[in-house]
Amino acid sequence: MPGPTITVSAVVLRDDQGRVLTVRKRGTTRFMLPGGKPEADESPDRTAVREIAEELGLELRLDRLELVGRFRSEAANEAGHSLLSxxxxxxxxxxxxxxxxIEEMRWLSPDEPLPADLAPMLEFRVLPALASPLRTVTVFTGASAGTDARLGEAVAELATHLADHGIAIAYGGGHVGLMGRVADAALAAGGLVTGVIPQHLLDRELAHPGLTDLHVVDTMHQRKQRMTELGDAFVALPGGIGTLEELFEAWTWQQLGLHAKPVALYDVGGFWQPLLAMVDSMVDKGFLDARFRESLVVAGSPEELLGLLRGWHPALEKWS
Known part of the structure; x- marks a missing residue:
């Protein structure tokens, strides 16, 4: 997003009816979440606590703050600037x-049409996230860059899109190949990225050095288990046999009722079409129930993927 970036912290406060508190600052016309800019060397959570005390007279506790996400949008009141909140x-x-x-405060009801005077950050980033929580996407992709440069550009575009919408990424923790492209793009957009890597790969210096968080485990099995725990959805980007293994395990666990989270193929450039043809053949020959084929999300753009993940509903598990 072009232009200088303004960094702020903001807080969602709800009343007993589920309404969200919004405020309008003096000399402006848009309503937004309460909050503001950090002081020197101030952490985002401490900024949030201080700003709410100053603006609303409420004393928040650091240990009761729950992260909703880190979002990027155009700024409401500073033309040509972007906002990282x-x-x-x-x-x-x-x-x-x-x-x-603060000039005015107003409660925003989730059951009523949105007013026309909301700040872009609130309307297009935070409210959709509150309506359909999708906080972390676990990404499976290759440790190789492949031979088609367009695939690298596509996964970077997706990672940026997720970061802009406040969705964190969990992945295999590497700095190489498409894995590295995903992490680099999300971090550059201000996103949160958690890596999970086994010790033997860490010893080979394959871990990304700039992640938000890095979990080191003993085995590949523990790696997949931790990535499953971290994600609210699973997305397979272009990759090789390791990507296929992670994809099929997550999809199998969904069928067995071990989790109720969407599993998706990010089908850029038709990369997954041969696999989908094989999956359809499994259905035709009676080895895969059609409802599980239908439950597999297939999308070719960031916007389509996000919409399908947020609207997904699980099929009945295999042995129900």
Missing amino acids: TVYSHPLEGVPTVAAE
């Missing part, structure tokens, strides 16, 4: 009152 939720304790630069 770390958004938390916190229980509403006390009665908020306007103070500091």
Whole structure:
């Protein structure tokens, strides 16, 4: 997103009816979440606590802040700037009152049409995330870059899109191949990226050095288990046999009812079409129930993928 970046922290506060508190700052016309810019060397969570105390007179506790996501959008009040907002939720304790630069506050009901004067960050990033939580996507992809440069560009575009929408990425933790492209793009967009890598690959210096978090495990089995635990959805990008192994295990576990999370193929450039033809043949020959083929998400663009993941509903498990 072009232009200088403004970094802020914001907080979702809900009343007992589920309404979200929004505020309008003096001299502006858009309503947004309460919050603001950090002071020197201030962490995002401490910024959130300080800003809510200054703007609304509420005392939040650091240990009760829950991360909603880190989102990027155009700024509402600074033309030509983008906004990178770390958004938390916190229980509403006390009665908020306007103070500091806040001119007006207003409760936003999830059951009513959205007003036309919302800030882009709130309308297009935070509210969709609150309506359909999808906080972390586990990505399976290759440790090789492949021979088609367009695939690298496509996975970087997807990683940037997820980061802009406040969706963290969990992946295999490497810095090489498409794995590295995914991590680099998400981090460059301000996203959160968690890697999971077994010790023997860490010893070979294959781990990405700049991740938000890196989990080191003993075995490949533990790696897949941890990646399953971290993700709210699983997306297979172009890759090789390791990517196929991770994909089929996640999809099999879904069929067996071991998790109820969507599994998707990111089909850029028709990469997954040969596999889908094989899957359809399995259905035709009675080795795969059609409902599980239908439950597999297939998308070719970031927007399509995000929409399908958020609207996904699980099929009945295999032995139900």
